[in-house]
Amino acid sequence: MVTGRKYRAKAMGKESREMFITWSAAQMLTYNALVQEREYFLCFYQKFGGRLPPIDQKYAHLFNLKDEEFAWMSPLPAQVFRNGAVLHKKAWSNCFTGVTRKPRCKKISGAPRSLWLTRELFSVRQVSKRWYELSVGTKTIKGGKFLFKAHRPFTAPASIHLTGIASELFISFSCEEETEHYPETLEEKLARLSQYDQEELRGISLGIDRGVVIPFQLSDGRRFDYSQTQRDRLKAYERRKKHYQRMMARRIKGSSNWKKAKAKLHQCYRYSSCVRKDFAHQTSHVVVSDKTVEIIGMEDLKIKSMTSSPEAKASEDGKFLPNGAKAKAGLNRAILEKAWGLTENFIKYKSRRAGKLLIKVPAPYTSQTCSRCSCQAKNSRKSQALFRCANCGFSQNADRNAAENIRFCAVELLRAGGIKPKEVRKTMRLRRKRACAEA
Known part of the structure; x- marks a missing residue:
């Protein structure tokens, strides 16, 4: 392989x-x-x-x-x-x-x-x-x-x-790489898992919920976040970034001192990138190496759309109105720091290599639905961290409740036949018509 x-x-x-x-x-x-x-x-x-x-x-x-x-x-x-x-x-x-x-x-x-x-x-x-x-x-x-x-x-x-x-x-x-056996193809995997009943599929499945406070919450109770040392160092490097940016602004662009400050600024960005990549590798390794899990469910989040800047709004007299861009920038920064997309990409290729199935489920209402009675209500989410069902009174951590809903949705999507092998679309290059010369 x-x-x-x-x-x-x-x-x-x-x-x-x-x-x-x-x-x-x-x-x-x-x-x-x-x-x-x-x-x-x-x-x-x-x-x-x-x-x-x-x-x-x-x-x-x-x-x-x-x-x-x-x-x-x-x-x-x-x-x-x-x-x-x-x-x-x-x-x-x-x-x-x-x-x-x-x-x-x-x-x-x-x-x-x-x-x-x-x-x-x-x-x-x-x-x-x-x-x-x-x-x-x-x-x-x-x-x-x-x-x-x-x-x-x-x-x-x-x-x-x-x-x-x-x-x-x-x-x-x-x-x-020499391997004793090649992993199953998607068709073979779906054919084998289709013989399992609902309880057996739930026993070998795992749901993952992504959040800003807790980056990754698993349905079995495990959670993954940066260590305290990593958080302290990331904050320190953020302060260094602003310091070196001010140094570059006060120096002549292209000078030797300006280049030195730019090199130190790149080192700060490089450290933050390495920490996020290390966190994504460790999280994906723990998730995929679990031998009791064969199905991994994740929300189908459009991270690029979630972290895009809001459009500018102009009034009739031509002046720009407040659109919450500053608050949205803070949310975008918090989402990107948690390495949602990077960890998802690592889980995707590692699960394929390990012969496991990654299922992306629709994200809406997973945090407002009760994992016990399946009641969906807005007032069940009393706070950001606590979920209390308005119907049956079931109480649990909100992120874990959402992770369990994602696990159930992944199993139901598999049993309903919603997972199909990706079709290879043949593309054809169209030849442009020759421009006609005017007489």
Whole structure:
């Protein structure tokens, strides 16, 4: 089974880091040049008609390596430029199939760097039990060396991505992982679970409710939140962010001191991102590794719509009216800090690998319905934390009550046949009509 691996890497010496910066800049420059060339062809075609040239991997006509402007690129191996052209062609293929949007130019200076290396440009050697050395370069052109620590063995990859974010380096690749048995397909899983009755399905299911106060509440009583140390450090880094933003505002843009403050600001953002990612990985691992659970239910939340800014409202005289944007910004920040979407994505791919079924249920009224008598009433939610049923008097934590409702909804949706394998939609590229020339 093909799986992905990502490890933190360390450049061995200044030359290796400079090589990564130079090679990644050349590869991204090739990609950007092809994107700009394609945009020119599209604009010309939309205005004058005619025929679009095919998307190929030719790049030699874009820049002359003998010129002074591109002299720094002449010592580099040609495979680096070719890989940039291949990435451009893959981007357009994904765009035509509807996977991604139209390719755009990538920012090079002051942005995360990425370098794609194919098999002829690197070799991996095991140094010790868990440490490996990545040697980059060809027989005639020397590159650099990078060290990384792998917690489990892997097969030789066909290609490797080197990614640089601020002062950190990461190595990622795909490899074959040996498994005793492959996980069930969705069709096999649905056919097996359809033979269970309602009580058996409820016994192997788990509901997850997401909230701002408690990020993840499970139907069995477990809850997941940041530790006190993580919360204190996140607050401290928020104060540092504002401090470095004020420093950048008082300094001349582009100066050396301005760049130093910007680098420290990026470190603060990087720490917050790492804490959220670590929390999402740990939460998803505990949820999916539970051997008594085969069905995981989650609310189908539109997080992007929930965290969007409210539209501006203007009066008749042209002045803008208050629309609650400041209060909404605080709610958006609180939602994004809880890593709802990131944890959902991790649960999705980990449950697929573990052979478990993830069901997304409709979110409305899950917090207003009683998990005992199924009575739905607004006045049952006396407070944010307590649920007391207006019909039967059942009292429970509001988030846990909602998690149990999500679990029941997931089981009912499965028994009703509402879970179907995703159909692969074939896309067809329509050819635009040729513009008619006026006489």
